[in-house]
Amino acid sequence: MENSTSSDPTAIARLGAIAEAALQASTGGAIGTDPDLAPFAAALRYPLAAGGKRLRPVLLLATVEGLGGDVQAALPSACALELIHTFSLVHDDLPALDDDSLRRGLPTTHIEFGEDVAILVGDGLFALAFRLIAEANETPAEVRLAVLAELARATDGMVRGQYLDLRPVANPDEAWLRKMCGLKTGCLIEAGVTMGLALAAADTQTTESYTAFAAELGVGFQIVDDVLDATSTTDTLGKTAGADVANERSTFVTVLGLDEAQAAVERSWQKTERLLAALPGNPAALAAIAKRIYHRDR
Numbered sequence: 001m002e003n004s005t006s007s008d009p010t011a012i013a014r015l016g017a018i019a020e021a022a023l024q025a026s027t028g029g030a031i032g033t034d035p036d037l038a039p040f041a042a043a044l045r046y047p048l049a050a051g052g053k054r055l056r057p058v059l060l061l062a063t064v065e066g067l068g069g070d071v072q073a074a075l076p077s078a079c080a081l082e083l084i085h086t087f088s089l090v091h092d093d094l095p096a097l098d099d100d101s102l103r104r105g106l107p108t109t110h111i112e113f114g115e116d117v118a119i120l121v122g123d124g125l126f127a128l129a130f131r132l133i134a135e136a137n138e139t140p141a142e143v144r145l146a147v148l149a150e151l152a153r154a155t156d157g158m159v160r161g162q163y164l165d166l167r168p169v170a171n172p173d174e175a176w177l178r179k180m181c182g183l184k185t186g187c188l189i190e191a192g193v194t195m196g197l198a199l200a201a202a203d204t205q206t207t208e209s210y211t212a213f214a215a216e217l218g219v220g221f222q223i224v225d226d227v228l229d230a231t232s233t234t235d236t237l238g239k240t241a242g243a244d245v246a247n248e249r250s251t252f253v254t255v256l257g258l259d260e261a262q263a264a265v266e267r268s269w270q271k272t273e274r275l276l277a278a279l280p281g282n283p284a285a286l287a288a289i290a291k292r293i294y295h296r297d298r
């Protein structure tokens with residue numbers, strides 16, 4: 001990195017392991033033990049157990065930790081965000097949407113369990129997410145309410161972005177692409193930061209600077225995803241490469257071309273670095289996560 005923000009790459013693995021353990025624990029009991037529902041419990045766990053980069057819960061925990069908040073108390077929120085993200089993937093892959101057969105290196109949930117069950121898995125993960133936060137009794141009720149509001153707002157934004165993706169305007173341009181990506185992907189990335197800010201009881205100025213950083217990071221995340229869809233392989237991605245062209249989607253690559261999309265990644269990374277440099281607290285873990293997001297291969 002060329003700016004002065006120090007970066008702590010070890011934090012990604014450390015916070016990732018904490019998030020992973022919490023996810024295992026919270027989806028154990030809460031998913032239930034009714035023998036008649038055991039196959040559905042297995043279906044609910046399936047897209048989660050397949051793994052994933054867990055970047056959203058790690059972002060949340062890194063925000064809380066960097067602002068001196070309580071990482072342990074943030075775990076239900078971190079898990080909830082990963083559940084919402086996973087629900088969005090299960091539904092994104094459905095035949096009616098992107099019709100994808102591979103996710104996180106495994107057959108998609110509807111391929112494994114049927115389309116009917118996959119719709120219910122998405123619904124179930126959605127509900128469980130909000131329940132995890134609502135029932136986190138060690139966190140004061142007003143904080144839980146603020147976190148729930150952030151997650152609800154972000155989920156609503158993701159859904160609206162998915163709508164724009166499915167029903168784009170006639171002539172999408174870069175401004176429209178940024179808006180669509182900011183919603184479908186940016187909202188859940190931003191939620192990692194905004195839920196963290198709520199948990200750490202951040203002041204207004206801190207909230208503004210962290211939110212500006214997260215908004216650019218969220219758009220950048222999807223531009224990179226669009227570039228990887230065009231340049232990487234199914235093996236590396238663990239999901240089908242070339243899906244955007246196959247689905248005639250309007251992406252940074254299909255609308256602007258690969259060179260311009262790659263230039264947009266670079267511009268977004270530079271802007272994110274500038275916004276990082278302005279963050280109070282200790283954003284070293286966030287700097288490492290941002291660097292990973294812009295420079296990943298899957």
Ligand code: IPE
Nearest residue numbers: 052053054055104185222225
């Ligand atoms: C994939 O998100 C969906 C997009 C918003 C582009 P990730 O790339 O974070 O997927 P996982 O969680 O690692 O599987």
Ligand code: IPE
Nearest residue numbers: 088089092098158184185225
């Ligand atoms: C979807 O974007 C983002 C979501 C809200 C799930 P993509 O359709 O590009 O995500 P991938 O490439 O299937 O992961």
Ligand code: MG
Nearest residue numbers: 092097098165
């Ligand atoms: Mg999609």
Ligand code: MG
Nearest residue numbers: 092093098100
């Ligand atoms: Mg997709």
Ligand code: MG
Nearest residue numbers: 225226229244
């Ligand atoms: Mg994609």
